Each structure stands twice: as C-alpha cells, then as structure tokens.
Amino acid sequence: MSREEVLVSAAWSEENLDTPGVVFVEVDEDTTAYDGGHVPGAVKIDWKTELQDPVRRDFVDRAGFEALLSAKGIANSDTVVLYGGNNNWFAAYAYWYFKLYGHDSVKLLDGGRKKWELDGRPLDKDVVRREPTTYTAQDQDLTIRAFRDEVVEAIGDKNLVDVRSPDEFSGKLLAPAHLPQEQAQRGGHIPSAINVPWSKAANEDGTFKSNDELDRIYGEAGFDGSRKTIAYCRIGERSSHTWFALHELLGHGDVKNYDGSWTEYGSLIGVPIELGDGKGN
Amino acid sequence: MSLDGCGAPQQGVDIAVGANEVVLSGKVKSAGGPVGGAFVRLLDSTGEFTAEVVSSPEGDFRFFAAPGTWTVRALHRSGNGQSSVSADGPGVHPVEVAVA
Numbered sequence: 001m002s003r004e005e006v007l008v009s010a011a012w013s014e015e016n017l018d019t020p021g022v023v024f025v026e027v028d029e030d031t032t033a034y035d036g037g038h039v040p041g042a043v044k045i046d047w048k049t050e051l052q053d054p055v056r057r058d059f060v061d062r063a064g065f066e067a068l069l070s071a072k073g074i075a076n077s078d079t080v081v082l083y084g085g086n087n088n089w090f091a092a093y094a095y096w097y098f099k100l101y102g103h104d105s106v107k108l109l110d111g112g113r114k115k116w117e118l119d120g121r122p123l124d125k126d127v128v129r130r131e132p133t134t135y136t137a138q139d140q141d142l143t144i145r146a147f148r149d150e151v152v153e154a155i156g157d158k159n160l161v162d163v164r165s166p167d168e169f170s171g172k173l174l175a176p177a178h179l180p181q182e183q184a185q186r187g188g189h190i191p192s193a194i195n196v197p198w199s200k201a202a203n204e205d206g207t208f209k210s211n212d213e214l215d216r217i218y219g220e221a222g223f224d225g226s227r228k229t230i231a232y233c234r235i236g237e238r239s240s241h242t243w244f245a246l247h248e249l250l251g252h253g254d255v256k257n258y259d260g261s262w263t264e265y266g267s268l269i270g271v272p273i274e275l276g277d278g279k280g281n
Numbered sequence: 282m283s284l285d286g287c288g289a290p291q292q293g294v295d296i297a298v299g300a301n302e303v304v305l306s307g308k309v310k311s312a313g314g315p316v317g318g319a320f321v322r323l324l325d326s327t328g329e330f331t332a333e334v335v336s337s338p339e340g341d342f343r344f345f346a347a348p349g350t351w352t353v354r355a356l357h358r359s360g361n362g363q364s365s366v367s368a369d370g371p372g373v374h375p376v377e378v379a380v381a
Contacts (some may be wrong), residue, residue, distance in 0.1 A: 030335075087333070114320055165331050167347055175345075176332050186355045199330035204322075204356065 038122030075129025083109035084231025160193035184266030315340030
C-alpha cells in the first residue's frame with residue numbers, strides 16, 4: 001500500500017477542508033481538545049463514549065458503529081481523514097477501528113493536531129452539523145485484531161512487538177510516565193516480544209518517519225518480516241500507531257493489533273511474563 | 282486516571298504525590314511569561330522519547346518518572362527549548378523550560 005493512499009499532509013488537508021466527499025474526524029484521548037478548537041468542518045468522535053461498549057470492555061458492535069457513523073453524517077463513499085492529539089494515538093486507533101468495520105477510504109492526517117498546531121494552521125470552535133446518513137458496516141475484519149489466546153500461542157513464534165516505553169517493557173513502570181502508576185496487576189512484557197516504542201516511528205513533529213527509516217528501526221530491533229505479527233501496548237492505541245506503520249506504511253501482510261494489550265495480559269492468571277529489557281541482562 | 286485512558290491528567294493542579302513517586306513538575310516560559318499549548322516531551326538519559334504532555338494555559342506540565350537524569354523538551358509554534366533535570370529519588374523535582 002502506498003503512503004499516499006493512507007496518509008495526507010497538513011497542507012493537503014487545509015486545501016481540502018471543503019472538498020465534497022472528504023470528512024475530517026477528530027479523535028483525541030483528551031476528549032475536550034476538540035471543543036477548544038478543531039480543524040474547520042471536522043466532526044468529533046469520542047473514543048470513550050462512542051467507540052467503546054458502555055458496559056463490557058469491548059468495542060461497539062456492528063450495529064452500534066453503523067448508528068454512530070450515520071449520526072455523524074459519514075457515508076460509506078466518503079473519504080474519512082482522521083487526526084488527533086498525542087501524536088495521533090487515538091486517531092490511529094480510530095483508523096484501525098474504521099478498517100475493522102470495513103470502511104473503504106480512510107486516511108490519517110500526518111502529524112495530527114500537533115503538526116497542525118505547530119504549523120499555525122486554523123482552528124475554530126464552530127459547531128459542525130452534517131446531514132445524517134444510512135451507514136452500512138461490515139463484520140469485524142479479525143485478520144487485523146488479536147485476542148489473548150492467540151497472543152499466548154504466538155510466544156516464540158510470531159513477531160510480538162511491544163510498543164510501550166522501555167521502562168514499561170522492563171516492568172519498572174505500569175503506565176506511561178505522564179500518568180500516575182496504576183493499572184495491570186503485574187509489570188513486564190510477553191516473553192519473546194521485542195521492544196520498539198511507538199515513538200520511534202514518529203518524527204518530533206508527530207509525522208511518520210520515512211519507510212526506509214521505519215524498515216531500519218524495526219529490522220535493527222529484531223523484527224522478522226517473514227513472520228506474522230502482533231503489536232500491543234497498554235490499551236491498544238499506541239499499538240494502533242505501530243500497526244499503521246507496519247501494515248499500512250510498510251505493507252507487512254499479516255499484522256494484528258492486540259487491543260486487550262498489557263492491561264489484559266498483565267492481569268491474567270498463569271500466563272508467562274518476562275522482566276527486564278529482553279536482551280538477557 | 283482510569284483503565285480506559287492513556288491521556289495526561291490535567292496539568293498544573295495540585296496532586297497527591299505518593300511516597301515512592303518521582304515527579305518532574307515545571308513551566309514552559311517565553312520572555313518570562315508562561316506558554317500554554319506547548320508540546321512538552323520527556324527524554325531519557327539517552328535522548329529516547331518517554332512521554333509527552335501539552336502545557337496548561339499557565340505553562341504547567343508534569344511527569345511521573347523514574348529516578349535518573351531527564352531532558353524536558355518543549356515545542357511550540359513560537360519556538361523550542363529544553364532543560365535537564367536530575368531526579369535522584371522520590372518527590373517533586375522542579376524544572377523550567379524557556380522556548381524561543
């Protein structure tokens with residue numbers, strides 16, 4: 001898949017804010033960010049209340065996704081351009097989610113809110129209203145989603161790519177360093193996983209590194225392109241960013257995102273866990 | 282913060298710091314005034330990215346780190362800047378970053 005099919009630049013985006021058939025969608029971890037100013041014409045999706053089942057720890061089902069996109073005024077034929085904060089963490093999560101339910105044309109705004117803001121591009125607070133549609137989703141594409149049993153079976157077989165920070169990987173921290181430390185019952189990583197923090201795939205301004213740089217980074221970390229791959233982090237959004245890099249930019253064919261990630265795996269009874277930096281130290 | 286999020290808590294408000302927590306806390310400034318909306322990155326002693334938050338309207342930021350020497354780097358449309366801070370143990374370690 002070419003980079004141009006899955007990424008758009010901030011400059012392209014600004015030129016296409018009013019292009020019919022192109023819908024900008026903001027998805028932030030900080031779900032108040034949109035309200036303080038958003039890309040003109042963009043609609044907001046709240047990942048906590050609109051992409052998550054309100055009771056079970058799971059996604060909204062197919063009918064729920066159809067209802068959501070219909071209410072947002074997104075048609076099956078639209079090109080959806082996703083962007084957000086945290087270097088596009090949750091925009092990448094939403095991108096993977098749109099792919100999970102079979103949306104045909106979806107792209108990431110390279111660099112997300114960060115690049116947009118650093119460029120000084122316009123933001124506004126206008127309320128965006130789009131005419132409702134009748135959206136039809138597909139069944140979940142489980143070729144891109146991994147569940148816990150498959151992850152356990154993948155130990156020592158598939159590429160397991162842990163995209164958290166080195167201190168989370170080694171078990172020193174249970175959460176990113178900008179958060180209070182809580183969450184999973186145990187620290188560490190899945191045995192045989194390699195540690196390639198998501199941030200290695202991004203430039204300082206939040207845009208993705210070139211394919212040559214990405215190939216070098218994953219190759220030097222021990223990624224084996226001939227193997228199937230599962231990426232994970234803590235709750236599945238940073239690993240969506242890496243899934244995007246591996247599957248959408250580099251074109252590796254069999255790459256799954258494990259959205260249960262460490263908050264699930266690190267709380268399971270009896271599964272193997274490895275501590276340390278994974279290099280025998 | 283709860284299981285369902287990965288975003289930073291509100292920056293610049295008082296928080297309870299646990300007995301074993303290493304907290305780096307400070308402000309982004311420009312010409313002496315606070316800079317809100319800056320992208321503040323925490324880099325470890327090898328320069329590796331560890332975390333990022335957006336400074337509050339008052340320029341405040343905070344990281345929960347491990348003991349060690351850290352670089353705090355701020356990016357803003359008005360300019361960039363960075364500072365180092367040594368956090369040798371639990372507690373709140375102040376740091377200020379000027380962007381220009």
